[in-house]
Amino acid sequence: MSEKKASNQMWGGRFASGPTAVMEAINASIDFDRKLYAQDIRGSVAHSAMLAETGIISAADQEKIAHGLNTILKEIEDGKFSFSTRLEDIHMNVEARLAELIGPAAGRLHTARSRNDQVAVDFRLWVKDELLRIAEALKGLIAAFLDRAEEHAATVMPGFTHMQAAQPVTFGHHCMAYVEMFSRDLSRVRDAIERMDESPLGAAALAGTGFPIDRQATAKALGFREPTRNSLDSVSDRDFALEFLSVAAICGTHLSRLAEEIVIWSTPQFGFVRLSDSFSTGSSIMPQKKNPDAAELVRAKGGRINGNLIALLTVMKGLPLTYSKDMQEDKEAVFDAAETLDLMLAAMTGMVGDLEINTSAMKKAAGAGYSIATDLADWLVRELGMPFREAHHVTGRAVALAESKKVGLEKLSLEELQSIHPAITGDVFSVLSVQKSVASRKSFGGTAPVEVRRQVRYWKKRLAKA
Numbered sequence: 001m002s003e004k005k006a007s008n009q010m011w012g013g014r015f016a017s018g019p020t021a022v023m024e025a026i027n028a029s030i031d032f033d034r035k036l037y038a039q040d041i042r043g044s045v046a047h048s049a050m051l052a053e054t055g056i057i058s059a060a061d062q063e064k065i066a067h068g069l070n071t072i073l074k075e076i077e078d079g080k081f082s083f084s085t086r087l088e089d090i091h092m093n094v095e096a097r098l099a100e101l102i103g104p105a106a107g108r109l110h111t112a113r114s115r116n117d118q119v120a121v122d123f124r125l126w127v128k129d130e131l132l133r134i135a136e137a138l139k140g141l142i143a144a145f146l147d148r149a150e151e152h153a154a155t156v157m158p159g160f161t162h163m164q165a166a167q168p169v170t171f172g173h174h175c176m177a178y179v180e181m182f183s184r185d186l187s188r189v190r191d192a193i194e195r196m197d198e199s200p201l202g203a204a205a206l207a208g209t210g211f212p213i214d215r216q217a218t219a220k221a222l223g224f225r226e227p228t229r230n231s232l233d234s235v236s237d238r239d240f241a242l243e244f245l246s247v248a249a250i251c252g253t254h255l256s257r258l259a260e261e262i263v264i265w266s267t268p269q270f271g272f273v274r275l276s277d278s279f280s281t282g283s284s285i286m287p288q289k290k291n292p293d294a295a296e297l298v299r300a301k302g303g304r305i306n307g308n309l310i311a312l313l314t315v316m317k318g319l320p321l322t323y324s325k326d327m328q329e330d331k332e333a334v335f336d337a338a339e340t341l342d343l344m345l346a347a348m349t350g351m352v353g354d355l356e357i358n359t360s361a362m363k364k365a366a367g368a369g370y371s372i373a374t375d376l377a378d379w380l381v382r383e384l385g386m387p388f389r390e391a392h393h394v395t396g397r398a399v400a401l402a403e404s405k406k407v408g409l410e411k412l413s414l415e416e417l418q419s420i421h422p423a424i425t426g427d428v429f430s431v432l433s434v435q436k437s438v439a440s441r442k443s444f445g446g447t448a449p450v451e452v453r454r455q456v457r458y459w460k461k462r463l464a465k466a
Contacts, residue, residue: 027325028085032332036090039125041073043118043201044094046221048109050214056112061105068102069094090122091115112213114205116235116323121201123331125222127244130338131193137345138186138251142179142463144352149175150456154449156434157272157362158371165369168434171362173447176455178258183459185251186466192247196240199224203234206322236322238312238330245309248337249302255344256302259295262351266292270365274356279347294351298344305340308333366434370399370409375431375440384423394421 045066052062072094075081087093099106153172158165199219202209208231215227228234265272279294312333315326373395380391397420402409410432417424430436442448445455 024085027088029089029328029331030083030085030087030093032335033090033119034083034093035331035335036119036122036126037076037094038073039122039129040090040094040118041069042125043121043218043222044109045069046218047113047201049221050217051108051111053217054212054214056211056213057108061108064102064105065098065109068098068106071101072097089115089119091118112202112204112209112211114203114235116205117200117203120203120235121199121222123238123334124196124198124200124224124240127240127334128193128196128223131189131244131247134248134251134338134341134345135186135189135193137342137349138182138189139463139466141345141349141352142182142186142459144349145175145179145182146456146460146463148172148352148355148357149179149452152357152359153452153456154438155357155359155362156366156438158366158368159447165365165371167374168366168371168437169447170438170449170452171357171359172449172452172456173438176452176459178254179455179459181254182251183462185247185254188247188250192240192243195243197225198228199226200228200234202227203231206235207231232322236319238316238327241330241334242309242312242316244334245305245312245337248341249305249309252302252305252341252344255348256299258348259299259302262295262355263292263299266290266295271358271361272365273358275351276354276356279351279354294347298347301340301344305337308337363434367408370402372409372432372434372437373399375437376409376428379428379431380421380424383425383427384421 048057048062048065048069051057052059072081075097081093081097083093084096087096095106095109098109149172151172152175153170155171156168157171157174159167159169159174199215199222201218201222202213202215219225219227262273262275264270266275275290275292275294280290280292312330315329319326376398377388377391377395380386380394381388384391386394398409398412398417401416401420402412405412410429414424414426414428417428431440438447439449442451445451
């Protein structure tokens, strides 16, 4: 059978001639939806089995169909399958090859099914599989952070607000912030799977079918919780794809923020971390340069995922029920976002484990910018019973005095501090160091090393059950 003839047969008898070259080019999706081949074949096998079980087709035809589909699967995986743009999409390519392999029995496969519910189930299966892969990748990244947090539970560093040194924290506590972020990403992935875990197969073109199909059977065979409950919605919405992109965009944003910190920390001006050659490149003209290219690319790729989300939102926002050809544009955005996020997660997991931490640079920076000023204010409140606003004012005067003398708060003498407020005693020096500052912050979720280690233990147990 020629490709042109096959194409006309797929479209049906109403069309006297094949599509023009331009129509063929704009209509074909096989260049990207071939990614759905495994899901398409899996869905067709389940559909044919159900047709046989319900007596809609014979067991003999179903056996031929299943054998033919498995043959096609092997051909594709072995790189021996010839994809044709004339056959538009993965569904027609598989069906045409099935007809070549088993003859007229192939025509029975599409009974009680439309390409509308076929693509909907294929795409759901693909997105679900990808979400499961992302969940495992996130678990690996979280585990890498837990190892670094445990290792550096007591490594002091500056905490920042407005990119200004604010209060001392520990690097372990900073790592645990990303554990929390990426754990929420993991939770969103699982929520998305739960919401999309319904099979649209059997919704047919839009109205269901008059054949006595068993949608519960196909849903179970394909690993879905249950079938969808409205045939119109089943073929017309792509909110599962939008949710995938939303989850990916939020996760990509977290990865981008982390990448930005690595870029900043690796500069000579900070010198907090050093990346190995595995995640860096040099300059073609400046031999001294070591550029954090992997982190920069992760930062940039977050924007790419955001663009994919906006693109599909824009496609879907004006579509009436049910299916419109516009929805063919749903896949490239999702495929690209998935590939991008997979790469970002792998790169960042490698970088987190690879980072060389300059503890001395972090410690030196932790005391800069009068970062223990809040500890002085808290001491005035706690020990002298001073209202916090007054303590804030007294501390500000102490900072101004230290700044005029170009020394840290801890270097001011007791007499100098008493010149600001006579009730200050020598006990104040018990809080005027970065180590004492972080050790004092034992509140739940605080930066004290003892609390960081407690949170590490909690998350390791939780991750082991995930």
